[in-house]
Amino acid sequence: MSQLKQEITLLGGIGQMSTTLLGTGLFMVPAIAASIAGEQILWAWFALLLAICPIAITFASLGKRYPNAGGASYFVRQAFGPRLEKAIALLFISVIPVGVPAAIAIAGGFAQQFLPSFMSHPLSAQLFVVALLMAVNFSGSKSSSRLQTLIAVGIIVLVASFVWSSDVHATNFAPTASSIADMGSIAQAIAVMFWCFVGIEAFAHMGEEFKRPERDYPIAILVGCLLAGAVYYVFSVVVLEHHAYGTQALNTTSVPFIADKLFGPQATWIISIVGFLACFATINLYTQSLARMIWSLAREYRPESPVARVSVKGVPTIATLTVGVTLAVSCVFGYLSGIDIDIFLTLANGIFVVIYLFAMWSAVRLLGGWRKNLAILSLILCVLVLLSIGLAMIYAIIVLALLWALLGRSSK
Template sequence: MSGLKREITLIGGIGQMSTTLLGTGLFMVPAIAASIAGQDMLWAWWLLIFAVCPIAFTFAALGKRYPNAGGASYFVKQAFGSRLEKAIALLFISVIPVGVPAAIAIAGGFAQQFLPSFLAQPLTAQLLVVVLLMVVNFSGSKISSQFQTGIAIGILVLVGLFVWFGDISVSDSIPATLPANNLPAIGSAVAVMFWCFVGIEAFAHMGEEFKRPERDYPIAILVGCLIAGTVYYLFSLVVLKHHAFGTQELNTTSVPYLSNLLFGSGLTWLISLTGFLACFATINLYTQSLARMIWSLAREYKPSSSVARISIKGVPSVATVFVGITLALSCVFGELSNIDIEVFLTLANGIFVVIYLFAMLSAVKLLSGKGKALAIFSTILCVLVLFSIGLAMTYAVILLAVIWVLIPRFNNTKSI
């Protein structure tokens, strides 16, 4: 058994982090948040970025100190022992059939716009996305990070064009005086916008594959978050100035609407392609992260199994195939069951926040000084978000409790 290859560079890591955070959020969240808070959405972005910074710094500190393919579950193991590590790992793996297929459905929707007619069916497009995921993942982490860096550059160029042709000025970027009577709406907008920064926990699984994890991994997280936050803020300015929000239809089609308004209908294909690539970048990192989580567990507890093997290109092949098959089956189930995609996303969001919470609790125990203070603040933030998402919180907490009860107490594990 060999280890994962250390092929991810600083630039590649920044590209992966930023595209993972942008993902599907860029095409919906700014317009939805504008519908909730109007012009005061700008204050919501400032508050959110201020709140996310401690979480990003905490993940960076943990990843610098404990670079491991186990990600958040490995941090939990260092703080609380092996049993809770397994529980968090299995909780993260449980997002395969609910969270990632929902994102694949969105990516497939974009892909249908430029696929030939005989392939432009929802399920066919989604399965083609899964096949492309397998191709990219089996190419190795270096090729994958380079691919996502290219996507990041494309998104930056697109948003830059929106800002330029949207005639955005410095005065447009400065929020008005904070209105006390609109604070509840601003808070509601922050709750929606928080999901733009879900993805940091998935990136934690890539720390072991950086060439220089002690230096480059924390920089990649912080710079990636800064780039994503800047892109979201700039695009929100365009949405506000040209009123690309207000109805459910307009909120979900704000990007095509602005494209037709500012560039004409000739670039519709480019918007669809960019939307597909942005969604694909997020799904790609989660596919990598989930495979590495499964491989990490096998490496630690079943090192002689086929799941613990690594390909010549440094890819956990069996784990990747398992993730791919599960994604394909979940896409088929989603289409046949006609379950609303928002149900899957809501359930996945609850799982992600619980994982964030336990990562921050681990940091409280493992870090010291300013790192511990930031971790405490981040823990409080995660608790507030967890209670704000309602039913999804109940699903995630019950699922974690069931996993905890079902995990057998092996002699070589440390009970907490």
């Protein structure tokens, strides 16, 4: 058996997309952005949603036309050929030892709050997350999408309970008047908030597994983005209402701070579980996407390889195991080395933006009509974001250049 199963429904796709975008961002980004822009953060969310819509629509258009487990790299292949496809694919795979373990460390921090004492060590908690990832991934995409849909519902219920228990009125949801002087802080906040929408490129790898990819895949991307944006906006109103921002400690604990204020210390374990599940949802989709990227390359270039095979549940077994083992080794290395996870996250962000940029560039060449114009706008937005992230941009470009050079030599 060498094909993935088409089991993801529209509802499951929306659940996967929204939870991937929410993930760890809900627990930090609104408070950090509020520290930068204050009440103007609401204008920042409006501006960001307007900016992300062209990118989301462009990804949706590409996925509808080219539903493939290769995701963004497959789009690049259609536009620029196999050499750049391989370079982008390997660039995405290079995030396995860099970006995903950092997110696992955050999820492990939440897991430590409810795991038994013999598993509450940071490294044990991280390896527990990896083991759970493998269990969920080997259950198949259908079961995984159902789990993530339930997690999405849980996150929405949590935010709704905050709104219901807070002294929030309809007028609080309307942005306050702003001036030209506020534009600088709004722009700075948007630069931070953009990372809430990193994840669309990972979802691109799931298009081939939708029951009706031409119809449901683009809807899942658009609705998932809008749903995540709405949750971020509403929660930002709650953060402003309770002044749960302003210091580094408060920015990273805004959700527990609000929960303790509204419901008392007995709510701590609920926040830990929801926080863990939100982080897990993001990591789970990236694990699936990375495994499918490896499998997709094997299917295209080494179809007789064991890596190109899938299980009876439609899971690329060897590719998934490869990702799991790499994650476990990276977690051990990260713990023993003591390297700050912020460094890993920054480097991974640069890689993601470069992938976004080449996907949008591919769309400019592949799409026509108004979609082409939208792709040009999306490409410009990605260039602006890439220029704003500094050293991470240089790291991603150097890695891509090295991969391009190595692939050129191997083809001779």
